[in-house]
Amino acid sequence: MTAARLPGLLESLPPLRGRVQANAKLAPFTWFRAGGAAEALVRPADAEDLAVFLRELPNEVPVHVIGACSNLIIRDGGLPGVTIRLGRGFSTITAEADGLVAGAAALDVTVAEHAAAAGLTGLEFLSGIPGSIGGAVAMNAGAYGGDLATVLDWAEIVTRTGELRRLVPAELAFAYRHAALPAGAVVTGVRLRGQPGAPALIATRMAEIRANREASQPIRARTGGSTFRNPDGMKAWELIDAAGCRGLTRGGAMVSNKHCNFLINTGTASAADIEGLGEEVRRRVLAATGATLHWEIRRIGIPIDIPAGKPEVVA
Incomplete structure (x- = not known):
């Protein structure tokens, strides 16, 4: 289909x-x-x-x-x-005295690099987040001690009805890996706060983040980043490991041996393989630990195969 x-x-x-x-x-x-x-x-x-x-x-x-x-x-x-x-048309980045204005299509790592070049600290964490700034706002992306909610001054959006609006953080009701954007809205640009910092220290911190990602995550594989949110007081990867899912496969999809909260396309996986493997992981974690994992990766579109287990309801 x-x-x-x-x-x-x-x-x-x-x-x-x-x-x-x-x-x-x-x-x-x-x-x-x-x-x-x-x-x-x-x-x-x-x-x-x-x-x-x-x-x-x-x-x-x-x-x-x-x-x-x-x-x-x-x-x-x-x-x-x-x-x-x-x-x-949505990828420009402009440095200001105490922050950056960036288009929603600008990559997170590119924004971090522009901030470093401008001598602005506080945005180094973005160098450890794959993706673009628009998506980072939509899911309040975070890593390495920072997230969008702590640095955002405003986000510009276009609503489903074609209205251009500028929203401040209070209007976005940020929570863990979540922002309350109006239904159907498209983020088009942001302003992020930074503070003057020592370029050498900024470069050192970004190098540490890159090295940490390289050592702990399968960044050279066909992957989608962290698959599941961390439940309160727990680590998703520890629950997945405890359920014996490290290295688990379904079709061409595999749970990473390097970091088991990452799913990998080994080369032949369909989207159904990947989502179905995630659902099987959720089923096994619930059975083994009693904990319910919730997807951090978004899933959209029309499925061909029904994923294994009982799929989580998606809005």
């Missing part, structure tokens, strides 16, 4: 200064290198282009937003309707 087609969708899309591609393969964009196609992949030129497009897009057309796809499973049946991917 592929993504359900909407009759006449491509012909009825609002005008766009950017690009529209029909039946666009999405697997090459994902870090897992797996998954189906988008019925219509839309790449707006800038925030105003996106706002006009969404304002005129019929409400019944499904809209999905993807970024660097570093923490995402796109199911094999693909994405119906419109898939939005922000590109070059």
Whole structure:
């Protein structure tokens, strides 16, 4: 099964200064290198282009937003309707005296590098987070002692109805790996706080983070980052290890031997293999430890196969 087609969708899309591609393969964009196609992949030129497009897009057309796809499973049946991917027009980074203004498509590590070059400290943790700034806001991404909630001044969004808005942290109700964005909203840019710092110390901290990631995570594999959130007072990887899931496989998917809260595409995995393996891990952890793991990786689209175990309900 592929993504359900909407009759006449491509012909009825609002005008766009950017690009529209029909039946666009999405697997090459994902870090897992797996998954189906988008019925219509839309790449707006800038925030105003996106706002006009969404304002005129019929409400019944499904809209999905993807970024660097570093923490995402796109199911094999693909994405119906419109898939939005922000590109070059959303990747600029501007240093200011006490922070940075960055487009949502800018990579987290690139933002950290710009902050370091400007002598700004407080954003080094971003060098240890795969993905883009827009996605980092949407899930309050964090690592190595920092997260977006602690450094964000504001985030600019375009709502599903085409309104351009600027939100402050209190309006986003940040929680662990969560931000309360309006339904259907697209993050287009942010301002992040930094403080003047010693360039040598900033460089040392970023080098430590890179070395730590290299030593502890399978960063050279086809993976999607941390698979499950840490339950309160517990580590997901310890629960997975205790349930005997390290090295577990399903089709071409495998639980990493290096860090068992990472799933890997060994080369032939479908999205169903990867998601199904995750569900099997959840089932075994619950049976062995009584703890329920919740996905940190987003899963979107139409599944072809039903994952093993009892899938977690996805909004």
